[in-house]
Amino acid sequence: MSAQQDQRRGGAPILEAPILEARGLTTGYGGALVLEDLDITLHEGEVLCLIGHNGAGKSTLMKTLFGLHPAEAGEIRLRGEPVTGADPKSLSKAGIAMVPEGRGIFPSLTVNEIFEMGMWAVGVPEDERAERRDWVFSILPVIAEFRHRRAGTLSGGQAQMVSIGRALLGRPRILLLDEPSIGLAPKLFQDLLAPIRELQQREGLSILLVEQNVREALKISDRVEVMKSGRMIWKGLPEDLADNSKLMALY
Amino acid sequence: MLWLQLTFTGLQVGALYALTAAGFSLIFGATRVFHFAHGAAFVLAAYVFYWAETSGLGMVAGIVLAALAAMAFGVAMDRLVYAPIQRHEGSFFTVFVASFGIGIAVQNVLGMVFGRSFVTISTGLSRSVKLMDGVYVSPLAWIAVACAGLFFVALLLFLNRTHVGMALRALADSPELIRAYGLDPRRLSSIAFALGSLLVVPSAVITALGSGLNPTLGHHVMLISLAATIVGGIGSIGGALVAGFILGLAENLALVVFESQWTEAVTFAILFLVILLRPAGLFGRHATR
Numbered sequence: 001m002s003a004q005q006d007q008r009r010g011g012a013p014i015l016e017a018p019i020l021e022a023r024g025l026t027t028g029y030g031g032a033l034v035l036e037d038l039d040i041t042l043h044e045g046e047v048l049c050l051i052g053h054n055g056a057g058k059s060t061l062m063k064t065l066f067g068l069h070p071a072e073a074g075e076i077r078l079r080g081e082p083v084t085g086a087d088p089k090s091l092s093k094a095g096i097a098m099v100p101e102g103r104g105i106f107p108s109l110t111v112n113e114i115f116e117m118g119m120w121a122v123g124v125p126e127d128e129r130a131e132r133r134d135w136v137f138s139i140l141p142v143i144a145e146f147r148h149r150r151a152g153t154l155s156g157g158q159a160q161m162v163s164i165g166r167a168l169l170g171r172p173r174i175l176l177l178d179e180p181s182i183g184l185a186p187k188l189f190q191d192l193l194a195p196i197r198e199l200q201q202r203e204g205l206s207i208l209l210v211e212q213n214v215r216e217a218l219k220i221s222d223r224v225e226v227m228k229s230g231r232m233i234w235k236g237l238p239e240d241l242a243d244n245s246k247l248m249a250l251y
Numbered sequence: 252m253l254w255l256q257l258t259f260t261g262l263q264v265g266a267l268y269a270l271t272a273a274g275f276s277l278i279f280g281a282t283r284v285f286h287f288a289h290g291a292a293f294v295l296a297a298y299v300f301y302w303a304e305t306s307g308l309g310m311v312a313g314i315v316l317a318a319l320a321a322m323a324f325g326v327a328m329d330r331l332v333y334a335p336i337q338r339h340e341g342s343f344f345t346v347f348v349a350s351f352g353i354g355i356a357v358q359n360v361l362g363m364v365f366g367r368s369f370v371t372i373s374t375g376l377s378r379s380v381k382l383m384d385g386v387y388v389s390p391l392a393w394i395a396v397a398c399a400g401l402f403f404v405a406l407l408l409f410l411n412r413t414h415v416g417m418a419l420r421a422l423a424d425s426p427e428l429i430r431a432y433g434l435d436p437r438r439l440s441s442i443a444f445a446l447g448s449l450l451v452v453p454s455a456v457i458t459a460l461g462s463g464l465n466p467t468l469g470h471h472v473m474l475i476s477l478a479a480t481i482v483g484g485i486g487s488i489g490g491a492l493v494a495g496f497i498l499g500l501a502e503n504l505a506l507v508v509f510e511s512q513w514t515e516a517v518t519f520a521i522l523f524l525v526i527l528l529r530p531a532g533l534f535g536r537h538a539t540r
Contacts, residue, residue, distance in 0.1 A: 066431070068430055068431060087433075087435075088430055088431060088432075088433045089433040089434070089435070091433075092433040098431055100427075100428060100431045104428060104431065105428075106420070106421040106424040106425065106428065107424055108420050108421075108423065108424055109417060109420060109421055109424075113417050114421075116414065116417065117414055117417040117418055117421060117432070118432055120414040121414075121418070121432045121433040121434045122432075122433045166432075
């Protein structure tokens with residue numbers, strides 16, 4: 001990992017704190033632990049792919065990092081500053097956005113309304129909203145075509161695009177993507193994530209990506225961690241995972 | 252001319268039902284709380300207005316106080332009754348029973364304070380004016396219909412044009428996702444309760460000025476609101492409004508054929524027919540959720 005990081009930074013040693021970091025994170029539901037003493041580090045400008053079977057705790061980790069689920073123990077730091085227990089609104093303002101699992105849209109609202117409400121929710125100033133919307137349309141141009149439609153009438157791929165677009169409206173520095181490809185054809189996956197990878201590389205976004213579709217996800221990731229029963233059991237580079245036939249067979 | 256007279260009376264009654272039902276529908280649609288105490292908000296507002304009027308505070312102060320009382324009651328129910336139950340994974344029925352209980356308690360307290368018999372405020376507004384031979388309409392009827400129209404347009408504009416309105420519609424879709432967007436579902440829920448409860452105020456005031464009040468009126472109002480919400484289609488505020496008018500009209504037009512004690516039976520006949528023939532309601536978008 002560090003070799004790649006060093007290379008990207010022109011060999012300079014990494015001194016600054018990771019952009020997002022959790023140490024000893026423990027949480028669960030009603031006494032049953034889902035995350036147990038988990039450590040995770042997301043560096044500035046990288047795409048970290050998190051893989052693991054259903055029930056490994058990936059979604060719970062995402063929710064805990066974004067303040068949607070309380071941490072029972074451990075610490076979360078954003079650029080070195082503790083943010084454990086912060087709510088999604090303040091984390092959004094601090095530059096994190098989350099694309100939740102499933103269709104992250106409201107079926108009875110139009111796409112325009114979802115965008116408008118999304119920007120209002122995270123406090124985007126009124127005079128910047130039109131510009132932000134156009135910026136998202138420039139990244140995911142198809143959205144502009146169905147912006148007046150009710151989100152409930154969109155296809156799975158379109159809905160996911162709107163969900164990602166909405167997350168981008170706050171111009172986050174960190175994007176938490178929870179299974180964006182679920183229910184989508186592999187071709188759609190590339191249509192969806194290729195523009196995001198492009199944006200990420202252009203603007204140095206940091207992305208934590210949870211995916212079941214491992215092969216496709218590895219193509220756009222800088223690093224991979226494998227999660228099982230609430231802990232990390234393997235970490236490395238995408239090509240190492242691809243070479244590791246035992247792990248690849250598992251996931 | 253009897254049917255024409257009854258149509259006018261039906262429109263007045265329907266307008267009052269429509270607004271109350273729209274309030275219940277707004278609360279139920281956004282929060283999924285079966286707010287049975289909505290009827291209690293209605294009688295509370297009506298008696299606060301009655302008290303203000305009879306104490307000589309004047310009509311405007313009476314309306315303002317009634318509005319504040321209804322809104323405070325709705326928000327208090329949400330914060331102090333429903334929120335604690337929901338925090339402990341309270342089921343739909345636990346919430347319903349709590350609401351039902353508070354509704355009865357409010358009704359009895361009002362009965363103790365103001366007495367259980369009918370009270371009314373006499374104004375010139377409720378005096379019928381001859382429209383044509385055999386048809387008499389009071390100014391209050393026109394006020395009721397105008398209020399229903401005005402409040403409904405204001406509500407639609409609010410829900411479609413403001414951010415809070417959009418968020419309330421979104422809350423109905425998914426409270427979980429609302430949090431992921433960085434909004435607080437609890438605060439939105441309180442706003443839904445405040446607004447939904449505010450919608451009972453015109454009906455409460457007009458009822459106090461017109462046909463008169465007694466503490467048990469809350470049950471009837473609740474029954475009608477519920478029937479209108481189902482007939483109109485759950486989640487459709489416009490549907491509840493239209494259904495409120497339909498029920499008010501039907502109740503009165505039925506008098507051409509039936510005795511007056513059968514009016515509630517007419518409401519339920521309509522409710523059953525709609526459930527049988529169109530389970531999603533007249534304007535329901537989702538049959539199930």
